[in-house]
Amino acid sequence: EVQLVESGGGLVQPGGSLRLSCAASGFTFSQYWMTWVRQAPGKGLEWVANISQDGSEKAFVDSVKGRFTISRDNAKNSLYLQMSTLRDEDTAVYYCAHFRLHSSGYYFFDYWGQGTLVTVSS
């Protein structure tokens, strides 16, 4: 059974930093692109960042470029999101998700974790 378990969320002041983790199990972690998606209170889903299987390719939504970094440790089956210079608008539940390369040749979001809440407030 695929499991993605996020941790590391909490309350942080504006301008502060936080590191989120996602522990993966039930699949060969090193073979999949991984991603972070967030959801602000009462709002829809927003893609944040993704990372290739070996960590050599990374992409970010414009609003977090230069402030967030994504990384992974394939030996530990873990995904990370280092967030710095946090703003009020970064307040959200952050979900870790796994991308699947479908037989159609397209990538899709596949399995999702339960999420971890990040609250940026003074």
Add this chain to the structure above:
Amino acid sequence: QSALTQEASVSGTVGQKVTLSCSGNSNNIGSYAVGWQQQISHGAPKTVMFGNSLPSGIPDRFSGSKSGTTASLTISGLQPEDEADYYCSTWDSRLSAWVFGGGTKVTVL
């Protein structure tokens, strides 16, 4: 403002067929397949459609299709457990970003 446009809400009775739409442009839906996520009571999202293919474990009353720059998710035979928010998603080559629709709330009357 989301890159993909979805109805805010759709409702139906048990057993009814409902169709959700997701409208985009040539940079996203017109060029790439669309996935659909279900989110029940703000819990973890769950993927219910890969383009027009069902993920394992998803009932076959769900189906997906696409025509031009609009994708659709149809629930044939609506069930009480289908009450949820549904989001469409795809890649946008102009934005170089994964984009989601604003979500459609499905209510089972």
